[in-house]
Amino acid sequence: MATGEALLARLSGLFEQDPLIDEVGLLFGLESSDLTPETAFVLEDHKLGVAFAAGIPLFQAARMQFHPLNALLQQEAAEITQSKDNQRRSQLLHC
Structure with missing residues (x-):
């Protein structure tokens, strides 16, 4: 049985191969x-x-890749909201 990470890599490759x-x-x-x-x-x-x-292993692998990204996005959002730079704050509000 293939690992979720290998399946996710293949799936990503297929979307790159045929956009x-x-x-x-x-x-x-x-x-x-x-x-x-x-x-x-x-x-x-x-x-x-x-x-x-492939559904469950793909979902699990995608979730594992998303959580670290989500933490980085939340950290960036916290930094922006605490910033005095109004342009960065408005960018966050519009995304």
């Missing part, structure tokens, strides 16, 4: 034990299929 992906669907029939970064996804004609079995 015109216009449809994402679920693929059924692949067991978790058979899941690899190569078998978890199908990309054809700007359509991306994602194995249903």
Whole structure:
């Protein structure tokens, strides 16, 4: 079984490979034990299929990458709100 990090890296690579992906669907029939970064996804004609079995490991890996980023964003927001620089404060309010 593939790790969530490997699946997420492959998924990111597919979106870089084809930035015109216009449809994402679920693929059924692949067991978790058979899941690899190569078998978890199908990309054809700007359509991306994602194995249903990849859902949980992908979510967990994405969540782990998001939490450190979220902490950095919160720290930056706190610094901006405490700043006397009104331009930076207005940028925060508009994002």
